[in-house]
Amino acid sequence: MDDYRAIADELAAEIASGQLRPGDRLLPLRRYARRRGIASSTAARVYRELTRRGLTVGEVGRGTFVRTSAPAAEPALAEPGEARIDLELNFPVLPGQPDRLAASLQPLLRTDALGPALRPVGAAGTAGARHAAAAHLARAGWAPDPCQLLFAGNGRQALAAAIATLVPAGERLGVESLTYPVVKGIAARLGVTLVPLAMDAHGLVPEAIEDAPPLRAVYLQPALHNPLGLTMPGTRRERLAEILRRHDLFAIEDAIYGFLRNDLSPLAALAPERTVVIDSLSKRLAPGLTLGFLMPPAGRTADFAAALRSGAWTATGFALDAATRWMADGTAAAIEEDKRRDAAARQRLAAERLAPHPLQTDAPPALQIHAPPALQADPHAYHLWWQLPDPWRADTFVAAAARRGIAVTPSGAFAVGRGHTPNAVRLALASPPLETLAEALGVLAELARGTPEDAGAE
Structure with a gap:
């Protein structure tokens, strides 16, 4: 039987020579297998290999097409641009927002206030920061315990610390089949295998966790899912909490966009002992004003704090003091x-x-x-x-x-x-x-x- 990689090399050569042009549709799998005289499973491996090389792209229900352009090395991690x-x-960032933030920040620029802000802080920040953040992040009857709150430089760092704590290298993290792209990069760097979990019109299907290979944790976005814009209904969250308990699994709940639905309580309100909540000021205030929040279950704070320290992911003193003022005086809430x-x-x-x-x-x-x-x-x-x-x-x-x-x-x-x-x-x-x-x-x-x-x- 022909080696699938050799067959893929032949098709790749046809793409390189222009015989197969950008946008051309490849033959349906079974038809290609018959023409080539190979098994359908071999033809499927050939097409997967072309996709792996970045030469083709699959379209659901329509087939496999030659890419119109070569993929970027990390297409999901776009950088800010200006000429577009x-x-x-x-x-x-809303009009007038910089003026509001600047006015609130003025007291911090006094010498007596600025001095303490220039000192390093630990993962737990300060008592004042924890209480201000706990009050600010509260919504729909849920509030984090100030004693358990930890701070990261930004939401991505908080997420990396959560994954590093819960999922050892070589183990599996369940994620929604369409997910926040940064998770893929973090998992790859930590040596964590991602397992896609089925979704429907209400978000992650809880039973998909039971059907998956053994997982160490699940990452999900119950509210305003990125990219699908789904918000998980209450009954679905209750079912998910039940399955997490049954399988002794932790959920990493990404609440970055949750502030836009402050009428909804997080999954952590239903399963506080099984849920780690991640949040950030990047969307709440501005992408250039970063502070990440990590809210672990009771009894696990030290583990997550150790991950933040070892990854150099803790917040800076100035950012923490500035954010504390914005949260405490109502500036952040108004924005x-x-x-x-x-x-x-x-x-x-x-x-x-x-x-x-x-x-x-x-x-x-x-x-x-x-x-x-x-x-x-x-x-x-x-x-x-x-x-x-x-x-x-x-x-x-x-x-x-x-x-x-x-x-x-x-x-x-x-x-x-x-x-x-x-x-x-x-x-x-x-x-x-x-x-x-x-x-x-x-x-x-x-x-x-x-x-x-x-x-x-x-």
């Missing part, structure tokens, strides 16, 4: 309330500008997630998920948008594993001014109503 309209990264209104306004604008399109609903079970509506988002979120209409494919649409000066994120950046991904893109709505956002959404709607050929994308 950024709908790829969420940087919610967050403004952002809740701003996010809702941007969602309304997106719904007006992006007309819905008919969907293909023949996605195979391997996708592990039901086909979403054309536009999917929590109306309070700063992002949305857009199922693209035919004949568009995610990577082609991203390329066409880039030619118009608009950056968006393809579904593949969020997918765990190397299987098929939804034919969709995520739009981050927070960064541009409203007028610019309206213009960009109009351009994207125009692109979607046309074809890749119209846009010169193929």
